[in-house]
Amino acid sequence: MIPIARWAPSDGLVLEPNALDAAKETARNLALTAGPGAGKTEMLAQRADFLLRTATCRYPRRILAISFKIDAAQNLRARVRRRCGADLGARLDSYTFHAFAKRLIDQFRPVLKGANALDPDYSIGQRRVQRTSITFADMVPLAQTIIENSRIARNAVRQTYSHVFLDEFQDCTADQYALITACFGGSTCLLTAVGDTKQSIMGWAGALEGIFQTFADDFTAHPLNLYQNFRSAPTLRRMQNAMVRVMDPLAALDDADIVGNEGSIAILNFADDEEEAEGIAARVQQLADNDGVSLSEIAILVSKQQQLYCQKLIAAFDACGIAYREEDATQNLASEPAARLISALTKSV
Numbered sequence: 533m534i535p536i537a538r539w540a541p542s543d544g545l546v547l548e549p550n551a552l553d554a555a556k557e558t559a560r561n562l563a564l565t566a567g568p569g570a571g572k573t574e575m576l577a578q579r580a581d582f583l584l585r586t587a588t589c590r591y592p593r594r595i596l597a598i599s600f601k602i603d604a605a606q607n608l609r610a611r612v613r614r615r616c617g618a619d620l621g622a623r624l625d626s627y628t629f630h631a632f633a634k635r636l637i638d639q640f641r642p643v644l645k646g647a648n649a650l651d652p653d654y655s656i657g658q659r660r661v662q663r664t665s666i667t668f669a670d671m672v673p674l675a676q677t678i679i680e681n682s683r684i685a686r687n688a689v690r691q692t693y694s695h696v697f698l699d700e701f702q703d704c705t706a707d708q709y710a711l712i713t714a715c716f717g718g719s720t721c722l723l724t725a726v727g728d729t730k731q732s733i734m735g736w737a738g739a740l741e742g743i744f745q746t747f748a749d750d751f752t753a754h755p756l757n758l759y760q761n762f763r764s765a766p767t768l769r770r771m772q773n774a775m776v777r778v779m780d781p782l783a784a785l786d787d788a789d790i791v792g793n794e795g796s797i798a799i800l801n802f803a804d805d806e807e808e809a810e811g812i813a814a815r816v817q818q819l820a821d822n823d824g825v826s827l828s829e830i831a832i833l834v835s836k837q838q839q840l841y842c843q844k845l846i847a848a849f850d851a852c853g854i855a856y857r858e859e860d861a862t863q864n865l866a867s868e869p870a871a872r873l874i875s876a877l878t879k880s881v
């Protein structure tokens with residue numbers, strides 16, 4: 533065990549200020565939003581390392597991590613073990629929602645009564661059959677019923693876990709949220725919800741969306757946003773960091789912590805949109821023909837109304853024979869009634 537003041541992120545990683553604060557939080561529930569590649573899973577792994585190595589999660593209590601997909605649950609378990617070793621890492625239970633629900637059902641099955649009662653050798657199948665079989669969709673609500681009806685079950689969960697991680701929380705359904713609330717609402721367990729919301733850019737101002745807002749209200753969770761994108765080249769990360777320094781100064785990294793010179797950014801001025809379109813088409817052609825960049829790896833972003841702003845550019849691409857895809861057009865087509873019908877049919881076959 534080490535004192536809290538001596539803890540530093542394991543494996544020498546540099547965490548951005550909000551990730552470091554989140555990893556070391558000892559008193560509040562957290563609602564942490566971030567875009568892809570921001571290091572959400574890494575922050576959870578470092579938080580587990582902090583909680584276990586400093587005994588903030590005091591033996592024999594454990595950390596419960598709930599993810600949506602099996603590979604995400606396995607990834608977090610493996611990363612925590614890499615960070616703090618197999619012994620301490622064994623005190624993290626990383627489950628999917630359904631695996632967590634199944635454990636509760638198996639452990640406290642006798643609590644289920646009447647139409648919900650289940651035999652010990654019940655199975656999970658396509659149909660619900662009284663006493664003998666439940667469906668996948670029944671699992672989370674049945675676990676919730678157990679927790680709500682049995683003080684012993686509720687206390688057992690609360691005594692076992694002092695800290696709870698909720699990964700990919702933007703995908704949390706009403707049933708799953710109800711289970712979390714039944715288990716931990718009003719308890720002393722500290723919850724850390726992380727996820728990727730499209731509105732994450734507003735997270736710094738405390739503006740949360742949907743389930744994150746509900747969670748923040750119900751659990752008085754402190755909102756934090758992560759800004760870094762570890763999958764971006766360092767030059768782009770420094771540019772992102774310059775923007776963070778203006779939007780949310782305390783959350784910016786020291787530029788010296790972003791190592792490397794890969795990636796490039798250029799500001800190009802053109803006399804008019806015609807010249808701009810030709811310039812961009814020539815640059816794309818050069819990237820594809822001379823630098824071996826695949827066209828599918830090149831993105832052109834416009835701030836609004838692609839069909840108006842890109843007419844000249846599309847004409848220039850057509851003139852040079854450059855293949856392109858208009859994402860707006862694809863999305864608009866997908867929202868046509870006929871396309872929705874075809875999509876619904878293919879999903880149901």
Ligand SMILES: Nc1ncnc2c1ncn2[C@@H]1O[C@H](COP(=O)(O)OP(=O)(O)OP(=O)(O)O)[C@@H](O)[C@H]1O
Pocket residue numbers: 545546547548566567568569570571572573574575728762763
């Ligand atoms: N502080 C850090 N320093 C260096 N590399 C990091 C750091 N945090 C994360 N990474 C690396 O960046 C990549 C993305 O991290 P991670 O998987 O934790 O992000 P994520 O936000 O969970 O991603 P996704 O949104 O795709 O699920 C990984 O390769 C990870 O090892």
